[in-house]
Amino acid sequence: MILTDFLSRAASAELVSLRHDLHRKPELSGEERDTAARIAAELERCRPDEILTGLGTHGVAAVYDSGVDGPTVLFRCELDGLPITEISTFGWRSEIDGKGHLCGHDGHMAIMCGLAAQLAESRPARGRVVLLFQPAEETGAGAADVIADQRFERIRPDFAFALHNLPGLPLGSVGVRPGPFTFASEGLAIRLSGRTSHAAQPEAGLSPASVLGRLMEALPGLPETLGHTPGHSLVTLSHARLGEAAFGISPGEADIWVTVRAIDDRLQAELMGEAEKLARRLAEAGGLGVDFDHHENFAAGHNDEAAVARIEAAATALGADRVVVGDPFRWSEDFGRFGSVAKTGLFVLGSGEDHPRLHNPDFDFPDELIGPGIAMFEYIMRDICGAQAPD
Ligand SMILES: [Zn+2]
Ligand SMILES: [Zn+2]
Structure with a gap:
């Protein structure tokens, strides 16, 4: 060499x-x-x-x-x-x-x-x-x-x-x-709360499954939905969990984690706000509670x-x-x-x-x-x- x-x-x-x-x-x-x-x-x-x-x-x-x-x-x-x-x-x-x-x-x-x-x-x-x-x-x-x-x-x-x-x-x-x-970056942990029930009676509880699915679908597409310049921002799914690993339970809780990245701090903050707004809207429509935690914020x-x-x-x-x-x-x-x-x-x-x-x-x-x-x-x-x- x-x-x-x-x-x-x-x-x-x-x-x-x-x-x-x-x-x-x-x-x-x-x-x-x-x-x-x-x-x-x-x-x-x-x-x-x-x-x-x-x-x-x-x-x-x-x-x-x-x-x-x-x-x-x-x-x-x-x-x-x-x-x-x-x-x-x-x-x-x-x-x-x-x-x-x-x-x-x-x-x-x-x-x-x-x-x-x-x-x-x-x-x-x-x-x-x-x-x-x-x-x-x-x-x-x-x-x-x-x-x-x-x-x-x-x-x-x-x-x-x-x-x-x-x-x-x-x-x-x-x-x-x-x-x-x-890029600026921050982790967003979203917790959806419904109510567990017996798997034989899912109608007695409130499962976050369909809202979780819709969020997993919609969040990565958010930059495009908002019309951001391609390549300037992204939302990446990093983790998701629905209830517990048990066949007898209809789940009452779900977690979905995303990282929200953008070319500058302003765009990143805007995208983060929109991600939360979307989660809140879908959770409310499904009658679910929703909480947010933020992690690892990089300018x-x-x-x-x-x-x-x-x-x-x-x-x-x-x-x-x-x-x-x-x-x-x-x-x-x-x-x-x-x-x-x-x-x-x-x-x-x-x-x-x-x-x-x-x-x-x-x-x-x-x-x-x-x-x-x-x-x-x-x-x-x-x-x-x-x-x-x-x-
Ligand atoms: Zn490193
Ligand atoms: Zn390093």
């Missing part, structure tokens, strides 16, 4: 072994205590001016302050793993049953630790650099928790950057676009033009292969939330065309991306903040 210069930037053995250590001990969203402690210890060795811990639960931030006026530039990675059993057999596979680093956040953390090591060598010439390890990305709670932490004011950035590795794209290729980049990710220009300059200068991102991604990234406080730039870094997909049980972050990831972040950081001569 011929490696391009960009891909041939190998990470140190220490960073690869850090990545493998993190991979062995994944922690779930909101529970990242040990991971955060490990990261804080790693950062300590890279001599930042300040380390903040416990940010919005378990977030950790290292601050490199030049002492000279200039912008604050934040780089973000994620601390959490997933509640999925890993099936890989390599030596660094998860040691914790039912939990795995199957989104590559272990690799993103290694990249940020590599950036910290570069900053220890040569600090920014102006402004400040903040390396943020955020908790609970997978549930969409962590970024909001970090921003709500009153200490966030001390690290409030002008620019915020993040990367996500992405299987399906050539290894080491960089993809970015200005404007909408990742849409919007890439700022100036931030994208910095990412593109880095990719060009470093000789990275480029992939065209024509349409925004339909998946969501909690990083979108930082768009409310900073000029944000998120880019994807290809994990290989045939690589197992994110959240698949055999996914593993490609170590070849650690060096290129560091190079991208460092270039962007120096581009904005410059470099002091090493001591």
